[in-house]
Amino acid sequence: MIDKLIEQIIEKKSPICVGLDTKFDYIPQEFLSHEFSTDALTYAANNIFQYNCALVDAIADIVPAVKVQAAYYEMYGCEGVKAFRDTIRYAKNAGLIVIADVKRNDIGATATAYSSAYIGRTKIGEEELAVFNADFATVNGYLGTDGIAPFVEDCKKYDKGIFVLVKTSNKSSGEIQDLEFEHKTIYNRMADYVQEWGKECIGTYGYSSVGAVIGATYPQQAARIRETHPHIFVLIPGYGAQGGSAEGLLPNFDQKGLGGIVNNSRAILTAYRNEAYVKMPFDKAAREATLAMQRDILDTFDKNGISYDE
Numbered sequence: 001m002i003d004k005l006i007e008q009i010i011e012k013k014s015p016i017c018v019g020l021d022t023k024f025d026y027i028p029q030e031f032l033s034h035e036f037s038t039d040a041l042t043y044a045a046n047n048i049f050q051y052n053c054a055l056v057d058a059i060a061d062i063v064p065a066v067k068v069q070a071a072y073y074e075m076y077g078c079e080g081v082k083a084f085r086d087t088i089r090y091a092k093n094a095g096l097i098v099i100a101d102v103k104r105n106d107i108g109a110t111a112t113a114y115s116s117a118y119i120g121r122t123k124i125g126e127e128e129l130a131v132f133n134a135d136f137a138t139v140n141g142y143l144g145t146d147g148i149a150p151f152v153e154d155c156k157k158y159d160k161g162i163f164v165l166v167k168t169s170n171k172s173s174g175e176i177q178d179l180e181f182e183h184k185t186i187y188n189r190m191a192d193y194v195q196e197w198g199k200e201c202i203g204t205y206g207y208s209s210v211g212a213v214i215g216a217t218y219p220q221q222a223a224r225i226r227e228t229h230p231h232i233f234v235l236i237p238g239y240g241a242q243g244g245s246a247e248g249l250l251p252n253f254d255q256k257g258l259g260g261i262v263n264n265s266r267a268i269l270t271a272y273r274n275e276a277y278v279k280m281p282f283d284k285a286a287r288e289a290t291l292a293m294q295r296d297i298l299d300t301f302d303k304n305g306i307s308y309d310e
């Protein structure tokens with residue numbers, strides 16, 4: 001799966017993932033459907049799905065992927081989870097690669113069930129069903145190898161991928177991840193495991209379908225990880241609303257502009273509230289904000305001799 005993602009990144013010159021962390025409150029009043037259906041949760045979930053469809057239509061030709069963050073759907077109950085599933089389907093039909101941001105993990109047997117749900121298959125009698133059928137899922141590796149192995153198996157079996165949390169973007173991520181043991185930080189040790197777990201999933205560009213999450217807010221840590229983990233492809237959240245800069249993304253990338261994909265959720269979802277785009281409809285504003293992000297990254301690449309052209 002990593003090769004398919006990389007091919008789209010090269011084709012669109014866009015190492016960008018739009019985050020569909022869609023809250024009902026983000027939807028502008030004028031877009032809300034007027035028929036207040038059966039109950040509030042159904043109403044919210046239907047509107048969220050419609051909003052996502054309009055956003056996907058607005059950005060599908062300029063980005064390779066979307067990341068659908070499950071928490072923003074679970075908060076609307078079963079109806080929200082249905083919107084999550086339908087959003088994944090819609091984005092895939094639009095030709096996008098979909099990352100299910102579910103950050104799952106558990107003991108091996110239960111991790112197998114999570115993996116079946118998001119990237120594998122659920123067996124019912126003779127049938128095998130791809131339930132949420134995302135291309136990638138985010139996972140938490142801090143339970144160790146038995147909690148990740150089922151996901152890796154499904155990556156191989158069904159040509160899927162995972163991103164394992166290594167160094168997260170949030171302020172308190174250092175409380176545990178930066179602790180040192182035998183002269184190595186916990187996050188660096190996790191990166192060692194990610195490289196080991198993914199060694200049979202390396203594609204033609206030299207990156208593995210078993211990737212890592214490293215926040216844009218921690219460029220020095222990203223540089224340290226990159227020194228010794230050349231095969232790890234990185235999902236990089238934290239650009240935009242969390243303050244990560246294009247300069248700070250550089251340690252993740254090689255000279256061909258490969259090695260990572262940068263997520264941006266709120267700053268694109270709610271771009272219509274930004275002064276720069278305030279007169280635009282939300283979908284046009286989202287597209288413009290995405291194009292501005294692409295320019296920012298490509299200009300920074302250019303200044304540092306990084307290019308998608310041969």
Ligand SMILES: O=C(O)c1cc(=O)[nH]c(=O)n1[C@@H]1O[C@H](COP(=O)(O)O)[C@@H](O)[C@H]1O
Pocket residue numbers: 019021069101138167168169170213214215237238239240241242263264265266267
């Ligand atoms: O796994 C993630 O995607 C993730 C990891 C991390 O370290 N930090 C982080 O912000 N995220 C997710 O990335 C998105 C960031 O959203 P914005 O800050 O609005 O761009 C949210 O969906 C977070 O849950």
